[in-house]
Amino acid sequence: MNSGIPNPLALIAELTHRCPLHCVYCSNPLELQARSNELSTEEWSRVFQEAANSGVLQADFTGGEPLARPDLIELVRAARAAGLYVSLITSGLPLDEARLGTLIEAGLDHLQLSFQAAREELANEICGTAAHAQKLRVLDWLKRHRVAVTLNFVIHRRNIDQIEEMLALAESSCATRAEFANVQYYGWAFANREHLLPTREQLTRSVEFLKRAEERLRGKIRVEFVVPDYYAKFPKACMGGWGRKLILVTPSGEALPCHAAKVIPGLRFENVREHPLREIWENSEAFQKFRGEEWMQEPCKSCDRREQDFGGCRCQAFLLAGDAAATDPVCSLAPLRSKVDAILAQIILPPAAETPVKPSWIHRPNPA
Amino acid sequence: MTPELNSYPRLAPGCRLNEKAQQPRTLLMPERALRLNGPSLEIVERCDGKHTVQQIVTEMQKIYSKAAPEKVAQDILGYLGLLHDRRALDFDIA
Numbered sequence: 001m002n003s004g005i006p007n008p009l010a011l012i013a014e015l016t017h018r019c020p021l022h023c024v025y026c027s028n029p030l031e032l033q034a035r036s037n038e039l040s041t042e043e044w045s046r047v048f049q050e051a052a053n054s055g056v057l058q059a060d061f062t063g064g065e066p067l068a069r070p071d072l073i074e075l076v077r078a079a080r081a082a083g084l085y086v087s088l089i090t091s092g093l094p095l096d097e098a099r100l101g102t103l104i105e106a107g108l109d110h111l112q113l114s115f116q117a118a119r120e121e122l123a124n125e126i127c128g129t130a131a132h133a134q135k136l137r138v139l140d141w142l143k144r145h146r147v148a149v150t151l152n153f154v155i156h157r158r159n160i161d162q163i164e165e166m167l168a169l170a171e172s173s174c175a176t177r178a179e180f181a182n183v184q185y186y187g188w189a190f191a192n193r194e195h196l197l198p199t200r201e202q203l204t205r206s207v208e209f210l211k212r213a214e215e216r217l218r219g220k221i222r223v224e225f226v227v228p229d230y231y232a233k234f235p236k237a238c239m240g241g242w243g244r245k246l247i248l249v250t251p252s253g254e255a256l257p258c259h260a261a262k263v264i265p266g267l268r269f270e271n272v273r274e275h276p277l278r279e280i281w282e283n284s285e286a287f288q289k290f291r292g293e294e295w296m297q298e299p300c301k302s303c304d305r306r307e308q309d310f311g312g313c314r315c316q317a318f319l320l321a322g323d324a325a326a327t328d329p330v331c332s333l334a335p336l337r338s339k340v341d342a343i344l345a346q347i348i349l350p351p352a353a354e355t356p357v358k359p360s361w362i363h364r365p366n367p368a
Numbered sequence: 369m370t371p372e373l374n375s376y377p378r379l380a381p382g383c384r385l386n387e388k389a390q391q392p393r394t395l396l397m398p399e400r401a402l403r404l405n406g407p408s409l410e411i412v413e414r415c416d417g418k419h420t421v422q423q424i425v426t427e428m429q430k431i432y433s434k435a436a437p438e439k440v441a442q443d444i445l446g447y448l449g450l451l452h453d454r455r456a457l458d459f460d461i462a
Contacts, residue, residue, distance in 0.1 A: 009401065057386070057394060057396060057401045058396065058399075058401065083386065083387055083390055085384075085386075085396040085401075087398065087399075109382045109384070109396070109398075110382040110397075110398040112398075146381045147381055147382055148380065148381050148382020148383065148397065148398045149381075149382075150398055150399075176380060176381070176382075176398075176455040177398055177399075177455065218453050219369050219452055219453050219455075220455075221455070222454065222455050
């Protein structure tokens with residue numbers, strides 16, 4: 001493989017868009033794909049083999065909720081047989097301990113369990129269903145099984161002040177990794193942004209707390225933290241750079257450079273039903289479009305950081321600047337940074353003494 | 369942390385080497401992959417819960433007999449400590 005294009009390292013396999021949860025910050029696109037279009041067991045198995053042959057090391061099973069696929073155990077077996085490391089990114093529903101045991105026997109390496117908050121009432125408000133108690137049961141079962149466990153907390157204004165309780169939950173579990181990932185504003189989160197963005201004070205407090213926790217828990221739990229990039233000085237190296245490390249396959253088989261890529265108008269995405277994965281990775285228009293530096297505008301084009309952050313996120317550039325090739329407006333050097341500052345300036349919190357009013361959330365629905 | 373010489377290092381749950389046929393050899397773990405070669409691979413292959421830290425040090429000192437034994441020991445303890453901090457290793461006590 002001497003194309004000069006690096007191998008993809010991870011395959012993000014969106015097995016389905018169906019999900020028992022309705023989280024207000026779901027990273028799925030607003031247009032969800034129907035069950036009738038989902039790739040079959042055989043098609044996914046072929047994709048895993050093609051991914052491994054292209055140099056991919058890890059498969060992240062995600063969705064929607066991967067547990068909604070009745071063939072999930074066969075898919076785990078197929079990915080392991082292809083030589084991939086298999087992570088299951090899950091809400092823990094629908095699951096019983098027998099199925100959990102079978103998944104691990106089939107070769108599941110790592111299970112990432114999401115929590116919407118530390119307390120049940122808020123957790124259920126965020127995901128629009130009574131899921132929290134089941135998650136606690138799953139966490140308890142996991143103590144009896146040999147698999148790597150990550151607890152994932154998606155952080156935003158409504159739950160950021162519960163971060164200490166979230167960490168305590170992780171410490172009481174068998175998790176070796178705890179991820180505190182601030183919401184990134186695409187898709188459903190973009191629609192709910194005014195209720196989700198934390199204040200700068202909230203963010204500063206949580207960062208200080210997590211830095212101390214990281215130090216204290218070294219060797220026990222790996223604590224990882226993702227800040228909301230609206231507050232950052234420089235943009236994130238989104239997906240490790242467009243078409244550099246990751247390839248995402250949607251439930252119906254489209255291969256995308258990132259979760260949100262379909263918001264960018266005019267990009268054509270090839271389907272793994274019609275083309276080999278390697279060919280799509282190397283040659284397709286969508287993967288080539290923002291690979292390398294040719295597409296960059298100033299100030300990115302001559303910026304010293306262009307090989308670190310690749311100009312930030314293309315989808316965010318489109319959502320905020322209306323131009324997918326613009327410098328990510330969250331960058332302090334971006335011509336349109338003032339747009340982000342204006343969004344941040346509008347964040348207001350109800351006085352602490354008042355009972356927080358439940359926002360008018362837009363919950364993610366289920367596809368057909 | 370510095371590992372105890374009489375403890376048995378073992379890869380943590382969800383951490384494993386890829387298959388021998390897959391090159392380069394890589395230590396796979398949640399959200400990470402660590403390429404291994406030469407000594408790092410030889411050390412990780414011995415983290416099987418059956419070798420003590422002391423045994424790993426002694427075997428590696430034999431393989432790398434041209435290097436100063438104290439330096440080999442120091443490097444191995446440092447490397448095992450690093451893998452532990454990344455939550456890739458557990459140490460079983462006899």
